[in-house]
Amino acid sequence: MIKARALARRFDTPAGPVEAVRGVDLDIAAGELVGFLGPNGAGKTTTLRMLTTLLRPTQGSAVVAGCDLRADPVGVRRRIGYVAQGGGTGPDYPVDTELRMQARFYGLPPAQAASRAAELAEWFDLTDLMALPTAALSGGQRRRLDLAMGLVHRPAVLFLDEPTAGLDPHSRANLWERIRDLRADLGTTVFLTTHYLDEADVLCDRVLVIDQGRIVAQGSPDDLKRQVSGDTVVLTSAQAAAAAEVAGRLPGAHQVSVADTAVRFHVPAGDTALPTLLRELDQAEVELTSVQVHRPTLDDVFRALTGRSLGQD
Incomplete structure (x- = not known):
């Protein structure tokens, strides 16, 4: 659905040229929900x-929803939806008017525009708000309206730029459900930028990590985490030395360390290693006080790749 090769953008500034994007390659399949993750200024937007x-x-080339980005930009626009970070509604217009106007902009006749507006309002729980001006909506309601407007022409691909920025946790979780439903119910390909680690982790089939204009990693959230050092397991036992010896025999176990009663080590997948570990500790008559498994975060992935946090500009 999206194929880009060596896509690049340079800005000329008084201080000299700035390479904002430096040769990005993308391959996004139909129906994928892909997150574009990186710190501010990395080149996402x-x-x-x-x-x-x-x-x-x-420089570079791209084909989006079957249309060449350079040769047929109008074709691209007809086939995509775009929800900008700042939204696209006028504060004085009622919700119903916004949806109908958006449908008319895409060429729907008045009767079809009204029908499509009603359909989307029901899907996004906006029916009871149709007469209200958009300025009266909460942040979460406005973002649901933004999504509805981006889908009014049934696009093949929906681009979302920081879709939950500024929302409270409840509104973010609600919007996540709506975004998941787009793919599950409509088969829409969704490409979203975000700097929220939990958002990418929870929502996305695949994550592309960009830094300084280049993609530095890509894969499913779980695959990326496994590339760091696997899961961290922490055991607490009065027999720490014996527990460490047993843990060190696990397939893939590494970086085993002991500090007082705590044993810390890494394994590729802590959830599957734990049953074997507990069984062997029991056979060795080693008693545990506690067991903890810590999964790496996407921030750990980024830190391993670049030496800094995703939260750092």
């Missing part, structure tokens, strides 16, 4: 703006 025809690439 610039890449998104190029793929949505809002910014012309300096």
Whole structure:
């Protein structure tokens, strides 16, 4: 659904040229929900703006929803939906008017525009709000309206730029459900930028990590985490030395260390290693006080790749 090769964008500034995106390759399959993750200034929004025809690439090529980005930008626009970070609604217009106007912009006749507006309002729980001006909506309600407007023409691909920025936890969780439903119920391909680690972890089939204009890692959240050092297991036992000896025999166990009564080590998958570990500790008559398994985060992945946190600019 999205194929890009060596996509790049340079900005000329008084201080000299700035390479915001430096040769990005993308392959997004139909129906995928893909997260584009990186710190502020990494090139996320610039890449998104190029793929949505809002910014012309300096170099490279892309095909989006079957249309060439350079040769047929109008075709791309007809086949995609785009929800910008700041939203796209006018504060004085009622919800119903916003949805109908958006449908009319895409060429739907008045009767079909009204029908599509009602359909989307029901799907996004906006029916009781149709007469209200958008300025009266809560942040979560406005973002649901933004999503509805992005889907009014049934696009093949929906681009979301920081879709839950500024929302409270309840509204974020609610919007996550809506985004999941897009793929499950409609088969929509979703490409979203985010700097929320939990958002990428919970929502995305696959994550692309960008830093300084280049993609530095990609894969499912679990695959990326396994690339760091696996899961960390911490055992507490009065027989720490004996527990460490047993733990060290586990397949893939490494970096085994002992500090007082605590034994810490890494394994590729802690959840599958734990039953074997507990069985062998029992056979060795080693008693435990506690067991903890810690999974690495996407921030751990980024830190391992770049030496800094995703939260750092």
